[in-house]
Amino acid sequence: MKLSTRGRYGLRAVIDLAVHDNDGAIALSQIAERQGISMNYLEQLIPKLRKVGIVKGIRGAQGGYVLSKPAHEISVGDILRALEGDLNPVECVEVMGTDTTCTNSDTCVTKNVWKRISDSINDAVDGIMLSELVEESKRVNNEASTDTSQKLNC
Amino acid sequence: MKLSTRGRYGLRAVIDLAVHDNDGAIALSQIAERQGISMNYLEQLIPKLRKVGIVKGIRGAQGGYVLSKPAHEISVGDILRALEGDLNPVECVEVMGTDTTCTNSDTCVTKNVWKRISDSINDAVDGIMLSELVEESKRVNNEASTDTSQKLNC
DNA sequence: CTAATTCCTATTAAATCACTCGGCTTTCAA
């Protein structure tokens, strides 16, 4: 019941990108260095974010990545689901009504348990917008004001 | 971000045990057969439940397992945490204040995200008591009333 | 005693994770 590094690194990368949003295209190498993440590995996470329209790649020299829509239109849920797949604790809880796997879903007691967990997770992450995290990141780094690099942990 | 079979099988096993609570000690072989779970594997999950005082083993012939406290005093959270370990989405979110790993927790923006996810998961599972699931299981099986075996899926 | 049962430890095949690596394509800048 843990998020993988995909979700953790990926969220940090997107926050980093969002914080530097008005600096034009940001090269992956910059994000990787600031966040202390292997660039090769980050490169694997990006396609997942690109596919759902969170980031956009700009190829060629002086290229890099930008957010493909404003930060207040991107939720943490969007980011984490792109990176981790659906956030349901079990397979059988699908999008609502579309029970593919679980055959005896009528007599299944545990299903309601998984549903409640699933809903609470998704509600939580959908309630946090990327813009909030950007604000918080800037505020925290101003207070600390030691270095301007947006180094994030966890 | 999925529960393992430990949590899924284990919860079903405990529900099964709770449903047959007044039949005396229940052999693992019975639970395994009713739930369609390998007995050898179930045997590995039991120690986790025993350690936190959810079930109690009765050794010898005619032995088996019983709940070690009433079902309304056992939450789904107790069961899942026993089987899966803590339900936090990342390591660095610990019991509140005991931040062992994450060093720069002050400037860590994502930490609050993990905290909110963690809280919502734990609130959800702690709000469901085993007794509720037993009630529901009995009700559902009466309505369906095809077989008396408490076969659960998911 | 003996059969049933819990209890404990070891082994294992398969999957997943967290990367690394190499090569290709696109584009800008000099």
Place this chain on the structure above:
DNA sequence: TTGAAAGCCGAGTGATTTAATAGGAATTAG
């Protein structure tokens, strides 16, 4: 026009975890 900077893509790999299986010791009712 060419070269370097970047994104893009797929294959490979060691370590860890998962989901079991297997075997045997301890315990107890009948």
